[in-house]
Amino acid sequence: xxxxxxxxxxxxxxxxxxxxxxxxxxxxxxRSTYFWGWIRQPPGKGLEWIGNMYYSGSTYYNASxxxxxxxxxxxSQNQFSLKLSSVTxxxxxxxxxxxxxxxxxxxxxxxxxxxxxxS
Amino acid sequence: QSALTQxxxxxxxxxxxxxxxxxxxxxxxxxxxYVSWYQHHPGKAPKFMIYDVTKRPSxxxxxxxGSKSGNTASLTISGLQAxxxxxxxxxxxxxxxxxxxxxxxxxxxx
Numbered sequence: 001x002x003x004x005x006x007x008x009x010x011x012x013x014x015x016x017x018x019x020x021x022x023x024x025x026x027x028x029x030x031r032s033t034y035f036w037g038w039i040r041q042p043p044g045k046g047l048e049w050i051g052n053m054y055y056s057g058s059t060y061y062n063a064s065x066x067x068x069x070x071x072x073x074x075x076s077q078n079q080f081s082l083k084l085s086s087v088t089x090x091x092x093x094x095x096x097x098x099x100x101x102x103x104x105x106x107x108x109x110x111x112x113x114x115x116x117x118x119s
Numbered sequence: 120q121s122a123l124t125q126x127x128x129x130x131x132x133x134x135x136x137x138x139x140x141x142x143x144x145x146x147x148x149x150x151x152x153y154v155s156w157y158q159h160h161p162g163k164a165p166k167f168m169i170y171d172v173t174k175r176p177s178x179x180x181x182x183x184x185g186s187k188s189g190n191t192a193s194l195t196i197s198g199l200q201a202x203x204x205x206x207x208x209x210x211x212x213x214x215x216x217x218x219x220x221x222x223x224x225x226x227x228x229x
Binding site for chain 2: 039048052060101103104105107108109110111
């Protein structure tokens with residue numbers, strides 16, 4: 001049974017870079033032809049797609065975040081990561097990692113991790 | 120890419136049916152048969168309920184069904200149960216391995 005778990009700092013200062021990791025267990029991230037993605041939910045708001053990465057390394061980002069987002073894979077650790085630079089209070093959210101069915105639907109989700117941007 | 124449009128809230132009594140709409144454009148919902156739906160109980164991970172407009176993943180009750188007409192997709196829940204009370208989100212493929220979510224709908228079981 002594939003499981004995903006997010007980890008990273010719960011508090012990030014404004015203008016700094018938010019860094020999160022998604023650890024994958026129960027399957028190899030690099031031996032499967034899946035996309036892996038990040039989604040967030042700001043307080044009181046809906047889900048927002050951040051970006052996807054194909055297991056081979058190709059990346060696809062939400063146009064509104066593209067200039068600040070980097071998603072990468074560390075196959076040796078069986079994990080993938082999210083970096084969001086120059087954060088502001090608007091980036092405060094629950095961040096989820098997920099596996100995608102094709103590149104179109106999120107079939108397995110992590111539990112989510114809360115990130116607060118504040119000085 | 121603008122968020123897909125969903126009603127803020129819907130409600131129904133146990134045993135009844137409710138339908139949640141998800142309206143997009145000819146560039147997303149109308150262009151692809153790749154709409155998915157998620158059930159989200161606060162504090163938990165979203166649950167994968169419907170994909171490719173009408174398909175149900177293993178383990179999802181057949182009370183949940185999806186459809187699409189033009190630029191609008193719909194999720195119908197029949198035989199409403201108390202545990203169905205949650206937020207529901209639609210999501211559509213937009214091309215180039217990208218997606219967009221709806222704003223979410225709060226379902227209240229009366």
